[in-house]
Amino acid sequence: MEGHHWRIITSAFSHISVLHLVFNMSALWSLGVVEQLGHMGLGMAYYLQYTLVLVMLSGVLVLGMYHILIQRFKIEYFRRVTAVGYSCVVFGWMTILSVKQPSSKLELFGFLSLPISFAPFESLIFTSIIVPQASFLGHLAGIIAGYAIAWGLIHGMNNFWGVSMLGWIAVVFVFSLKRSGAYDFNFLEIESVTDPSLPSVRFLASGNGRTLQMSALPVGDVEIV
Helix, strand or coil, X not given: CCCCCCHHHHHHHCCCCHHHHHHHHHHHHHHCHHHHHHHCCCHHHHXXXXXXXXXXXXXXXXXXXXXXXXXXXCCHHHHHCCCCCCHHHHHHHHHHHHHHCCCCEEEECCCEEEECCCHHHHHHHHHXXXXXXXXXXXXXXXXXXXXXXXXXXXXXCCHHHHHHHHHHHHHHHHHHXXXXXXXXXXXXXXXXXXXXXXXXXXXXXXXXXCCCCCCCCCCCCCCCC
């Protein structure tokens, strides 16, 4: 990623064509996620909170899968793969609904009816067949993230945590854009202090030397991840 950490988030909202976007939005509409959540007494807030989780978690998962395949199994093909699109979130919500409402049916595109309990993996195989360039690992990451939420491994999201996550995402966006040189924030400088791995942040104002620095006490053999 070469420091482009914001792509973990923005990749979910990027599409290679209008048709790709329409296909994903049609699948999301077919799921009727908000309506189904309303029947379960969860509603729009639940949808927005866990959509944020699905975007972040599926992005991290697919990046981790690519890293393992490249570094561990030496499959260089994945260095050239670009995974974009909202389908990871669609597959995540499909999985959540399959666990919470296993007896219901899923109507896809008005002509395909699937038992919701098997829909995630059926759709995974079906999509891979009809759209060979679709990201199998991206869709699989969405399914894994969906099960993590549906089974309660990730829970407790509320408006406070949602806003907090958005705040940290904004911070990472700004710093990664600055560090990578993709966008020049003239008011912000990042320089090394004591430990090169710890950034120093300097906010510049015209005619004013205000500086905010982050530092830490040296610790033993501890890796900061």
